[in-house]
Each structure stands twice: as C-alpha cells, then as structure tokens.
Amino acid sequence: MNRYRASQVYLWMKFMTALAGSTIFTTYSVYYVAKLGFNPLQLMLIGTVLELTVLVFEGITGVVADTYGRRLSVIIGMFILGGGFTLEGSAVWLTGGASLFSAFAVVLGAQLLFGLGWTFISGADTAWIVDEAGEEEAGSLFM
Numbered sequence: 573m574n575r576y577r578a579s580q581v582y583l584w585m586k587f588m589t590a591l592a593g594s595t596i597f598t599t600y601s602v603y604y605v606a607k608l609g610f611n612p613l614q615l616m617l618i619g620t621v622l623e624l625t626v627l628v629f630e631g632i633t634g635v636v637a638d639t640y641g642r643r644l645s646v647i648i649g650m651f652i653l654g655g656g657f658t659l660e661g662s663a664v665w666l667t668g669g670a671s672l673f674s675a676f677a678v679v680l681g682a683q684l685l686f687g688l689g690w691t692f693i694s695g696a697d698t699a700w701i702v703d704e705a706g707e708e709e710a711g712s713l714f715m
Contacts, residue, residue, distance in 0.1 A: 582701045582704075583713065592657070596657060604618070608663060621680050622683040626694075629687065629688050633649075634691075637699070649692025649693035653693065656687075657682075660678075660683070
C-alpha cells in the first residue's frame with residue numbers, strides 16, 4: 573500500500589470511528605434506560621465489563637499486533653468492534669419473544685466484544701500509520 577493511500581485509509585477510519593463512537597455512545601445511554609429498562613446497577617455493570625475487558629486484553633492484543641502485524645490487528649479490531657456495535661443495537665430484536673438470553677446478557681456480551689475490538693485497535697492504528705506513511709507524514713496526520 574502506498575503512503576498516500578494509507579494516509580487516506582487512516583483519516584477515513586479515524587473520522588468514521590469518531591463519528592460512530594460519538595453517535596453511538598450518546599444514543600446508547602438513552603437506549604439502555606428507555607428501551608431496555610436497565611437500572612443503575614446494570615448500567616454500572618455494563619461499564620465495568622467493558623473496562624475489565626480492556627484491562628485484561630490490552631497486553632494480549634498488543635502481542636498479537638507486534639507478532640502478526642499492526643495492520644492485521646487494526647482490521648481484526650474493526651470487525652470485532654463492528655460486531656459488538658451490531659450485537660448491542662440488535663439486543664431488542666434478539667431478546668424479543670422466547671429468547672434464551674436477556675437483553676442485559678446480550679449487552680454484556682456486546683460490551684465484551686467492543687472491549688476486545690478496542691484493544692486490537694488501540695495503539696496498533698498509530699503504530700501502523702507511522703510504519704506505512706513514515707515519521708515525516710505521520711505528524712501532519714496526527715494533527
């Protein structure tokens with residue numbers, strides 16, 4: 573991949589993840605309370621599962637990125653992150669009717685996926701673009 577194309581992919585990825593993150597995290601708060609009916613304890617447990625997942629898997633996914641490649645780590649992370657967002661948004665439909673799982677269990681699973689995907693991306697995206705674009709261009713990309 574040439575430097576120009578890698579820069580475009582990086583900027584597009586950063587824009588889309590920032591847009592999705594700000595949109596999703598804002599609306600999920602309302603979604604949890606208004607649609608799924610979660611109480612404060614459940615909301616706290618959702619955040620705790622996310623943070624514990626990131627804490628546990630940060631080092632493991634860092635080894636994967638250093639061993640198998642940062643670009644591959646970013647790609648894996650984006651797919652897992654997308655799966656987590658999709659699962660969480662589908663909790664209403666997945667738990668309707670005679671479902672084996674409660675909405676809370678589905679959201680906890682989605683948060684686990686989201687945390688795992690985030691650890692694959694965190695740090696690997698910055699290291700990947702520096703490797704691809706070079707140190708000179710990376711400074712302007714980060715700005």
